Amino acid sequence: MELLTGKVALVTGSARGIGKTIAEVLADLGCAIVVSDIDKEGAEATAASLKTDAIAVQADVSNADDVAALVDKATERFEKIDILVNNAGITRDNLLMRMKEEDWDLVLKINLKGAFLCTKQVLRGMMRQRSGKIINIASVVGVMGNAGQANYAASKAGLIGFTKSVAREAASRNIQVNAVAPGYIETEMTSHLPNEVKENFLADIPSGRAGSGEDVAKVVAFLASSYADYITGQTIHVDGGMLIA
Numbered sequence: 344m345e346l347l348t349g350k351v352a353l354v355t356g357s358a359r360g361i362g363k364t365i366a367e368v369l370a371d372l373g374c375a376i377v378v379s380d381i382d383k384e385g386a387e388a389t390a391a392s393l394k395t396d397a398i399a400v401q402a403d404v405s406n407a408d409d410v411a412a413l414v415d416k417a418t419e420r421f422e423k424i425d426i427l428v429n430n431a432g433i434t435r436d437n438l439l440m441r442m443k444e445e446d447w448d449l450v451l452k453i454n455l456k457g458a459f460l461c462t463k464q465v466l467r468g469m470m471r472q473r474s475g476k477i478i479n480i481a482s483v484v485g486v487m488g489n490a491g492q493a494n495y496a497a498s499k500a501g502l503i504g505f506t507k508s509v510a511r512e513a514a515s516r517n518i519q520v521n522a523v524a525p526g527y528i529e530t531e532m533t534s535h536l537p538n539e540v541k542e543n544f545l546a547d548i549p550s551g552r553a554g555s556g557e558d559v560a561k562v563v564a565f566l567a568s569s570y571a572d573y574i575t576g577q578t579i580h581v582d583g584g585m586l587i588a
């Protein structure tokens with residue numbers, strides 16, 4: 344029997360990138376998957392490619408009606424949600440002096456409010472079943488800060504505070520809430536960075552390489568499994584040593 348056989352996971356932003364790899368790794372461990380993304384075709388393609396029971400549901404995580412419909416569809420199909428991975432996220436980088444208010448608002452709305460809406464919607468069922476795992480994809484930048492990413496860093500630092508608070512609220516119901524803080528991972532999100540920025544990132548990574556989606560997904564799988572039943576409120580850094588506190 345696989346580690347996650349019989350479990351159901353909802354992964355937001357899983358049409359591509361880290362979210363897609365998380366869906367693949369959880370599926371390989373026997374989990375049924377709800378693939379959700381604002382990108383409908385991408386979500387459908389991911390769901391079709393998984394070697395497990397999977398459905399695709401289009402939803403904007405920052406829209407409360409979309410999130411309510413997403414959780415309804417997921418529970419109609421699978422009856423429960425055991426694992427929620429709040430992965431959907433965006434960047435709108437600029438130096439603070441040039442940062443537009445709308446770019447501040449949008450990043451906070453998707454990265455932080457999105458996790459609030461999805462967690463709130465899923466938590467009721469987890470409370471009732473007295474078990475659940477919630478994993479929030481933060482960022483090393485939420486702990487270190489990064490020039491040009493004040494909005495993104497604030498959203499990810501907020502997500503870490505959110506993780507700690509919900510962990511305290513839900514622990515007595517056997518629900519564990521943790522965050523994973525990736526460093527520099529090669530995906531669509533980072534592919535547009537100027538070469539100089541990429542080289543600077545690499546120079547700061549003791550492991551000497553960028554991370555992969557799989558590096559992140561394997562830690563998510565661990566946190567989603569019974570191996571992590573006594574871990575809650577933590578942020579696990581997956582960054583090749585970029586931040587060693």
Ligand SMILES: NC(=O)c1ccc[n+]([C@@H]2O[C@H](COP(=O)([O-])OP(=O)(O)OC[C@H]3O[C@@H](n4cnc5c(N)ncnc54)[C@H](O)[C@@H]3O)[C@@H](O)[C@H]2O)c1
Pocket residue numbers: 355356357358359360361362379380381382385402403404405430431432433453480481482483524525526527528529530531532533
């Ligand atoms: N790539 C990195 O180096 C890195 C580092 C640290 C943290 N992260 C975090 O990991 C997560 C995934 O990043 P990625 O690199 O795979 O990014 P990505 O841009 O490749 O994928 C993000 C996915 O989220 C979806 N999405 C965007 N807005 C959405 C919304 N409103 N509702 C639902 N889905 C939405 C996109 O359509 C896309 O499929 C993000 O939260 C990101 O902040 C990434």
